[in-house]
Amino acid sequence: MKKFNILGAALLLLAGCATLEQTNLDWIAIGPDFPATKAKNVQILGSxxxxxxxxxxxxxxxxKNLKPERDVLKMGVEKGRRFAASKGADxxxxxxxxxxxxxxxxxxxxxxxxAIKYVDDLSEEDEKAIEDFKVLGILNERSDS
Structure with missing residues (x-):
């Protein structure tokens, strides 16, 4: 009986993940990617x-296209948190x-x-990411002329 409960819980978890995998995710970059941060350290702000x-x-x-259910939305927020962490967000x-x-x-x-990056305590690696992004932007502008 215990095995069935564990198996059932695992199937429910997979079903929830599958729901999010079928959603449409769009990323519009505005700034550079920074070294990844840990998702658990990324603050979640509502305002x-x-x-x-x-x-x-x-x-x-x-x-996009999430069911308006509490658990689905919570999984969406966590997916967003992990994605933002992969871009170096705080x-x-x-x-x-x-x-x-x-x-x-x-x-x-x-x-x-x-995705927000705090800029009052940047590492040398973070500053290099900003400079590289700036240089790439200049090069892209020149290539469009």
Whole structure:
């Protein structure tokens, strides 16, 4: 009986992960990628007023077509947190769009996540990432002329 409970829990977990894997994820880079941070250290913020340090926006992540269910949305936030950590973020600022607000018959949620990098305590590696991004931007501008 114990094996069936463990197996059932594992299947539910996989089903939840599969739900998120089928969603559409968009990343719009605004700043450079930094060395990855640990996801557990990435702060989750619900309001811009919670940002109390100087920061830069690394990019915008959209996780689309989520069911408006608490567990699915929590998994989406954690997926966003891991993704932002892979880009070197220190925090994520979360918003959402719910299609139910527009009268959709099968409402879906899009999580809108800003990846934030605090800039008041940058390492040499972080400063190099910023400089490289700046140089690449200049080169791209010149190649478009």
């Amino acid at each position: 811009k007023s919670e940002i109390t340090r100087p920061y830069g926006n690394l990019g915008l992540l959209r996780i 925090a994520i600022l979360i918003g959402q769009y719910n299609s139910a607000e527009d009268g959709a018959s099968d409402p879906r949620v899009t999580l809108i996540i800003y």
